[in-house]
Amino acid sequence: MNLEKVIFGFFIVLALTLNFGFFIGEIDNPTHHHVYELFAVIVVNLIATILKFGDRTQIGAVLLATSLVADLQLIAAAGVWTYVVNINGMPMTPDVMASIVSLSGGALLANIISVVLLVLETIMLLR
Amino acid sequence: MDQIFWLILMRMRRPLLVLIGVYSIAILGMVLVAGPEENGQITHMDFFHAVYFVSYTSTTIGFGELPSAFSPSQRMWAMVCIYMSVVSWIYSLGAILALIQDPAFRQAMTERHFARSVRKIKEPFYLLCGYGEAGRALVQALTQYNIRMVVIDKSEDRINQLSLEDQTLPVHVPGLCADAEVPEHLLEAGLKNPSCSRVIALTDNDTVNLKIALTSKLLNPSLKLIATARNEETKLNIASFGTEHIVDAFEIFGETIALSLHSPDQYLLREWLSGVANTPFKKPAMPPRGTWIVCGFGRLGRFLVNHLESEGLPVVVIEPNEDILSGSHKVVYGRGTEADTLLDADIKNAVGIFAGTDNDPNNLSIIMTARQLNPSLFIVARQNLGANSALFEALDADITMNPGHVLANNIRGLLTMPRLSEFLQQVSSYDNKWACDLFKRLEDTIGTETIPDIWEVKVTEKHSPGILEVISTDQLVTVEHLLIDAYNREMRLKVYPLYLVRAGQGRLMPEKETVLEIGDKILFCGVGHAYHRMKLLLNDYYLLQQVILDREVPRSSVMRWILGTG
Numbered sequence: 001m002n003l004e005k006v007i008f009g010f011f012i013v014l015a016l017t018l019n020f021g022f023f024i025g026e027i028d029n030p031t032h033h034h035v036y037e038l039f040a041v042i043v044v045n046l047i048a049t050i051l052k053f054g055d056r057t058q059i060g061a062v063l064l065a066t067s068l069v070a071d072l073q074l075i076a077a078a079g080v081w082t083y084v085v086n087i088n089g090m091p092m093t094p095d096v097m098a099s100i101v102s103l104s105g106g107a108l109l110a111n112i113i114s115v116v117l118l119v120l121e122t123i124m125l126l127r
Numbered sequence: 128m129d130q131i132f133w134l135i136l137m138r139m140r141r142p143l144l145v146l147i148g149v150y151s152i153a154i155l156g157m158v159l160v161a162g163p164e165e166n167g168q169i170t171h172m173d174f175f176h177a178v179y180f181v182s183y184t185s186t187t188i189g190f191g192e193l194p195s196a197f198s199p200s201q202r203m204w205a206m207v208c209i210y211m212s213v214v215s216w217i218y219s220l221g222a223i224l225a226l227i228q229d230p231a232f233r234q235a236m237t238e239r240h241f242a243r244s245v246r247k248i249k250e251p252f253y254l255l256c257g258y259g260e261a262g263r264a265l266v267q268a269l270t271q272y273n274i275r276m277v278v279i280d281k282s283e284d285r286i287n288q289l290s291l292e293d294q295t296l297p298v299h300v301p302g303l304c305a306d307a308e309v310p311e312h313l314l315e316a317g318l319k320n321p322s323c324s325r326v327i328a329l330t331d332n333d334t335v336n337l338k339i340a341l342t343s344k345l346l347n348p349s350l351k352l353i354a355t356a357r358n359e360e361t362k363l364n365i366a367s368f369g370t371e372h373i374v375d376a377f378e379i380f381g382e383t384i385a386l387s388l389h390s391p392d393q394y395l396l397r398e399w400l401s402g403v404a405n406t407p408f409k410k411p412a413m414p415p416r417g418t419w420i421v422c423g424f425g426r427l428g429r430f431l432v433n434h435l436e437s438e439g440l441p442v443v444v445i446e447p448n449e450d451i452l453s454g455s456h457k458v459v460y461g462r463g464t465e466a467d468t469l470l471d472a473d474i475k476n477a478v479g480i481f482a483g484t485d486n487d488p489n490n491l492s493i494i495m496t497a498r499q500l501n502p503s504l505f506i507v508a509r510q511n512l513g514a515n516s517a518l519f520e521a522l523d524a525d526i527t528m529n530p531g532h533v534l535a536n537n538i539r540g541l542l543t544m545p546r547l548s549e550f551l552q553q554v555s556s557y558d559n560k561w562a563c564d565l566f567k568r569l570e571d572t573i574g575t576e577t578i579p580d581i582w583e584v585k586v587t588e589k590h591s592p593g594i595l596e597v598i599s600t601d602q603l604v605t606v607e608h609l610l611i612d613a614y615n616r617e618m619r620l621k622v623y624p625l626y627l628v629r630a631g632q633g634r635l636m637p638e639k640e641t642v643l644e645i646g647d648k649i650l651f652c653g654v655g656h657a658y659h660r661m662k663l664l665l666n667d668y669y670l671l672q673q674v675i676l677d678r679e680v681p682r683s684s685v686m687r688w689i690l691g692t693g
Contacts, residue, residue, distance in 0.1 A: 035174055043147065047148070051140070054133060054140055056133055078174075
């Protein structure tokens with residue numbers, strides 16, 4: 001067992017699970033999507049991205065790309081939230097919530113691809 | 128690009144992880160910690176302001192307690208944030224600085240910069256390996272012709288010297304400090320670049336030259352190659368896989384001395400033609416016939432002794448190392464720097480001395496001593512280091528031989544005037560009398576005070592459209608026509624035709640009546656503005672017509688119609 005592999009797999013899977021946790025629920029209901037969860041997803045995703053740095057293989061490059069996509073989507077979601085609530089000072093409305101959650105849904109897709117690739121790589125190693 | 132990008136990513140992994148970890152803890156803490164009470168309710172900082180606060184605190188900007196005054200527990204946490212994040216920033220900055228200073232990173236950066244400036248070269252360029260005495264002289268000479276070059280040398284000092292000298296050169300010469308034995312470095316220097324037209328291997332090491340020659344022949348077989356080699360075996364080895372030119376300074380110098388002894392006028396002709404164009408010509412000193420003293424029986428000494436002996440001249444060798452002596456000449460053991468040894472070698476009755484050791488102070492000392500003993504000696508001195516130029520100039524020997532310059536001159540001739548080398552090759556099959564007559568004729572027609580321009584006229588559509596157009600109207604163009612001054616038809620240009628190549632056959636001294644044919648190549652030598660004047664004729668149909676018909680020819684069709692010359 002390789003500790004590095006454990007940490008690597010842990011963060012990638014955690015990114016997916018947290019992302020899923022934030023995403024699930026009624027898409028336009030603010031009470032179903034908590035801001036702490038979004039914060040955690042962003043932090044874990046960034047850590048996962050950096051863990052993927054420096055892998056020069058083809059699969060490493062694709063893994064890094066999926067992470068970058070997820071980061072972009074999540075930061076966009078956080079940006080929308082900040083803009084509406086903190087800068088414009090408006091209360092959270094269902095349509096804003098819907099756009100935030102759908103952005104995080106895109107990130108979820110990227111994270112799924114990331115995990116699928118990770119599993120594929122592991123299977124390839126086994127054969 | 129790749130290598131550097133990955134290197135940065137690898138090295139920045141840990142510092143970035145630390146930063147993200149610390150930031151997220153600080154931000155989360157800031158949001159969770161109880162804020163000041165408002166209307167009896169405990170408020171919490173929102174994420175946006177937490178990010179804002181941590182950003183300005185961790186970078187030590189410190190705007191204060193925003194958006195409103197903090198509660199004691201928030202202040203508590205802010206303190207934790209400050210220590211945690213400032214330390215992590217210092218660590219990350221340190222890692223970035225260490226990366227920038229890292230020798231591997233810097234080497235990767237310079238290689239990348241070098242490879243990029245090589246890729247940017249669009250005109251044909253030469254790849255030069257080795258920036259020693261010869262390489263330096265060659266760069267100085269070839270850049271005067273606006274020839275682009277790229278240099279690789281193993282020594283950092285030499286590359287630094289190049290980048291200093293680069294400021295004063297007419298064209299930019301990129302240099303890389305790297306081992307030319309490694310194929311990757313040659314590739315970075317443009318070995319496979321379509322603009323790279325030649326590889327010149329001039330390193331101090333035969334094995335390295337061999338490796339460079341091999342690499343370039345394997346990776347880019349169409350590339351022409353010039354290599355220097357000292358060892359006979361290496362020469363044969365390099366020649367075996369089709370290297371175009373193998374040059375050896377000592378061999379060239381030995382041959383030159385031999386030539387000057389057995390046919391002085393051939394030597395004179397060669398020196399005059401192959402010097403640096405448009406500089407004054409100083410007649411070279413001619414070595415006398417008689418007993419010669421050769422100090423130092425190394426590789427150069429041996430070449431010279433062989434050539435002197437084949438000219439039938441008696442030779443005395445002075446050499447301290449008994450092991451390397453061979454042959455039938457008279458030998459005196461010693462350095463030659465002391466009067467005794469020189470007297471033993473019968474210096475009073477010698478006509479010439481060659482100080483040819485690989486040590487400059489010894490050579491200087493030999494000559495100073497020899498001069499005192501016999502002031503009428505003909506002196507040939509070997510100069511090993513360019514830095515000693517001032518000393519050798521003060522010494523004022525009859526011939527100063529600098530191996531680097533001999534090599535550079537030879538290669539310059541090969542590269543800038545390949546046709547001239549061919550011409551001189553043909554000339555060398557004639558006797559001295561023939562060369563003497565030719566030199567006389569040149570002296571009478573164009574004068575030999577300055578070294579002439581040498582150029583080749585190619586009768587092709589691309590190079591001489593004017594001539595082709597005249598030929599297409601069934602008029603005859605002779606060599607003589609090209610010698611007329613287009614601006615003043617009474618005058619003749621100071622030009623002499625040396626060599627004509629027609630259908631692969633070379634002809635020395637073509638007659639003036641020779642009619643030009645398409646595909647001819649003619650080598651001319653001329654002084655002053657002659658080259659530029661002739662160039663006008665080659666390109667301009669009307670000027671050439673005027674010269675052939677010996678009258679003004681109208682350029683416009685209206686004038687032609689009026690004059691009825693249609």
